[in-house]
Amino acid sequence: MSFQAYIDNIQKKTGKTPADFKELATKKGFLKxxxxxxxxxxxxxxxxxxxxxGHGHAMAVYATFKGKTK
Structure with a gap:
């Protein structure tokens, strides 16, 4: 499965984009x-x-926080 497919599936499941997760993580104090x-x-x-x-999908979101998009 491609990285983009992970991101697409996450958005379908949660309704949230990587930018949404980044904003939530910032509010939780995970990002400064x-x-x-x-x-x-x-x-x-x-x-x-x-x-x-799942773990793989959670790691894909984490990867976006690290600036990885592929």
């Missing part, structure tokens, strides 16, 4: 000035619990 201030596990656990994402 656009930079991650927590470990990947904290982010993936949040996404799994709150949005019922």
């Amino acid at each position: 000035d656009g930079n991650l201030v927590v470990k990947a596990t904290e982010i993936t656990n949040w996404l799994k619990e709150e949005f019922k994402l």
Whole structure:
């Protein structure tokens, strides 16, 4: 599955774009000035619990926080 397919599936499931998740993560204190201030596990656990994402999909969102888009 391509990275874009992961992102598309996440948006279909949650109704949220990577930018939406970034805004939510900033509000939760996971990002400050656009930079991650927590470990990947904290982010993936949040996404799994709150949005019922699987590990691979949670990691795709995390990757967008790190600036990876492919």
